Amino acid sequence: FQPEKLAAYEWHFDTSSHAKLLLFGVLDEKTQQVKGAIKLPGLLSFLADNSVKTKVQGLNDFPKSLHPPMIVHYFF
Structure with a gap:
């Protein structure tokens, strides 16, 4: 229920379906x-809602004040 955190954890900047999971x-x-x-390819969308077609909101859709620190990716 906190899409801005998912986007930050996965360095996902642009909203898209078939969103890639980055390792x-x-x-x-x-x-x-x-x-x-x-x-x-598609794995971040699948993790968000069990479908590779799920649209995942990117960080660019949120105000900068809601962005968690990007270093969280390394700890996640």
Whole structure:
């Protein structure tokens, strides 16, 4: 029930269906690019609602004041 936290945990910036789950990698917060990650197509959507077609809200849809620190990805 806290989509902004899911987006931050998974470095998901743009709202989309078939959202990729990212494993590992390094985030450049300025460009919102993740380098060196293993990308699993549709898996983040599936984890959110048991369907790869589920639309997952991205961080860019939330005010910056609601963004958790991006370092949470490494701990999650």
